[in-house]
Amino acid sequence: MSRKIERLVNLTIALLATKRFLTKSEIFRTVEGYEGSDETKERMFERDKDDLRALGIEIEVGSFDPVFLDEAGYRIDQASYQMDLGILTPKEVSLLSLAAQSWQGAALDQPAHQILIKLRSIGIPVDELELPAMSSRLANSSEDIATISSAISEKSSIVFHYRSSDFQNQIRTVIPFALATHEGFWYVACFDPSVENVRIFRLDRISGHVSKGSINNQFQTPANFDFRSALTQSQSNSVAIFDVRKAKGQLLRNLAVSVKDLGEWDQLEIPIVSLENLRSLALWHREDVIVRSPNQLIEMIVDSLKKIMVAHE
Amino acid sequence: MSKSLSAPLLRTARLLDLVPYLHANQGISIKRLADEFGVSQSQIESDLTTLWMCGLPGYTPLELMDLEFESGFVTIRNAITLAKPRKISFEEGLALLLGLQLLQQRIPSDRQDLNEDIDSLSGRLSLTLGVPKTVRISNDLNPEVVPRLIQSMKGSTDIEIVYHSLYSDNISTRRINPQSMYEESGRSYIKAFCYLSNSYRVFRVDRILSCKDLDIPEGHKSEAPIPNMVKDGLSKHSKNGEITYVIEIATVTRDIAERFGIHTILQEKENEAPKVIELASFSHLWIERAVLASASDVELSKPADIRQDIYDRAKSVLNLYTS
Numbered sequence: 001m002s003r004k005i006e007r008l009v010n011l012t013i014a015l016l017a018t019k020r021f022l023t024k025s026e027i028f029r030t031v032e033g034y035e036g037s038d039e040t041k042e043r044m045f046e047r048d049k050d051d052l053r054a055l056g057i058e059i060e061v062g063s064f065d066p067v068f069l070d071e072a073g074y075r076i077d078q079a080s081y082q083m084d085l086g087i088l089t090p091k092e093v094s095l096l097s098l099a100a101q102s103w104q105g106a107a108l109d110q111p112a113h114q115i116l117i118k119l120r121s122i123g124i125p126v127d128e129l130e131l132p133a134m135s136s137r138l139a140n141s142s143e144d145i146a147t148i149s150s151a152i153s154e155k156s157s158i159v160f161h162y163r164s165s166d167f168q169n170q171i172r173t174v175i176p177f178a179l180a181t182h183e184g185f186w187y188v189a190c191f192d193p194s195v196e197n198v199r200i201f202r203l204d205r206i207s208g209h210v211s212k213g214s215i216n217n218q219f220q221t222p223a224n225f226d227f228r229s230a231l232t233q234s235q236s237n238s239v240a241i242f243d244v245r246k247a248k249g250q251l252l253r254n255l256a257v258s259v260k261d262l263g264e265w266d267q268l269e270i271p272i273v274s275l276e277n278l279r280s281l282a283l284w285h286r287e288d289v290i291v292r293s294p295n296q297l298i299e300m301i302v303d304s305l306k307k308i309m310v311a312h313e
Numbered sequence: 314m315s316k317s318l319s320a321p322l323l324r325t326a327r328l329l330d331l332v333p334y335l336h337a338n339q340g341i342s343i344k345r346l347a348d349e350f351g352v353s354q355s356q357i358e359s360d361l362t363t364l365w366m367c368g369l370p371g372y373t374p375l376e377l378m379d380l381e382f383e384s385g386f387v388t389i390r391n392a393i394t395l396a397k398p399r400k401i402s403f404e405e406g407l408a409l410l411l412g413l414q415l416l417q418q419r420i421p422s423d424r425q426d427l428n429e430d431i432d433s434l435s436g437r438l439s440l441t442l443g444v445p446k447t448v449r450i451s452n453d454l455n456p457e458v459v460p461r462l463i464q465s466m467k468g469s470t471d472i473e474i475v476y477h478s479l480y481s482d483n484i485s486t487r488r489i490n491p492q493s494m495y496e497e498s499g500r501s502y503i504k505a506f507c508y509l510s511n512s513y514r515v516f517r518v519d520r521i522l523s524c525k526d527l528d529i530p531e532g533h534k535s536e537a538p539i540p541n542m543v544k545d546g547l548s549k550h551s552k553n554g555e556i557t558y559v560i561e562i563a564t565v566t567r568d569i570a571e572r573f574g575i576h577t578i579l580q581e582k583e584n585e586a587p588k589v590i591e592l593a594s595f596s597h598l599w600i601e602r603a604v605l606a607s608a609s610d611v612e613l614s615k616p617a618d619i620r621q622d623i624y625d626r627a628k629s630v631l632n633l634y635t636s
Contacts, residue, residue, distance in 0.1 A: 013368065056400065057399075118399065119398075121336070150404075251479075283608065286602070298634065
């Protein structure tokens, strides 16, 4: 095994060091490790190229003579091989290192560790930044974050099982275009071809893993999509009216679009996204909340309260 | 990427990354090298032996890399082709970009200059790696609150916060001395000495509605006692005072699964009806509110006193609607 590894390293060095393209026969003649029949060497070389590609190393294919497209040649461009973020200052290196360190033990721990090694290989001394030490475990870390991000950049679809509100798993195939965190959860905004509309999914409601589907070049990312307002502002025009005792119901106040002072109580207008959710919120706040409208919500609450009494008698 | 790579490829990647690392850290000990790369010392020695055989075509001593490591400390020469670190992979760039976004939210108020550097770095990263701009991480923390908290941690000064306690649904003003900030299950918390309760408390940062500096003369340090480490570790999850309760679920919804945190248990009890589940909580009040909020889908069968409270509470809330 270590002969193969040695050969891959030698091939990388040879292709990096050359200015002109090296032909296959030159490679077989000069790079250590290519042995056996011509056919064997060919097979070895094809596999080696694939392996280097898997490591993210791009091999350029070209020819010495643009007029006579004779034998193809190979080389690795130094610029595409090397890390390039322009000239980094010691302060910038420390910021990048701190950024990588925030993944310790979380989803992108592995790549973060790799990049830390690379940052320590640049040979730029680190500026000691006086930032308070902080252990950070990133929000709902999931291995799927990398998969989804790369699907977004490739415009490919993703496939996963999603737990719907009735606790059933449904398979979804959607095209993601934005990923963000909100109040401690990761959300992915996607175009759902089955309803021809945008849908938002919460990552912790995905069961199992996300896998990438096919690439869709036709897909256009919706212009001016604002994740924050998509999550916080409901599209619904209807509001529920909640009377909330003063200094109580902070959760409801966060949702309210208007507040009216009624003395001992405040009257809040809350957009209706889901009546079930509003019912839960009203009941959670016990005697500190009275719902005034809509009637359907009031009936749901009264009905639930009666049933709770029967069950707990 | 690294997850799907075979062992020989992972090793090849490590060899390629070892060269620039050694270049920048001449004379490093094998032990530290092993720690940095997360492998054993004998693995590093075997890696170095392999590298020692590599170099430019010709492979005479002139073209081979020159490695010395018998003394336990490593130096490298003649490896100029591989001397620069490899390019940043997509995942690595993503880790940096998201890490920077997170960092930006915790810059203390007297180092706002760092924001410019972070913006410039993020711009360069997005550009070179094609990491989409639509990938954002934020903990939605109040931008007024966090820098102040961090500042007061740095200077070990006291600060006044207005805090919303969820279970009691009360808002209180407290003088606190912040000690440390951490994240758990996607929430940011701050551990602080609280003068109101005269003890160490953990506060959820997103429930701090506002905070302001106290009028304290320059150089006056906090009067908060030094935290007792043993007691500290227990303060959040003390075994004492845990309440065991039993719920029966008639209709399972995602809401209920998430409210009580019982996904796995529910999946195990897939064929049981009704589902009877024993759980524990630290708060009588939380149990009562959680059962009420589940409408009539959850029945609390134990303990009897909370069961009685739920009945009484439902009756009194119902009165608000029927009277």
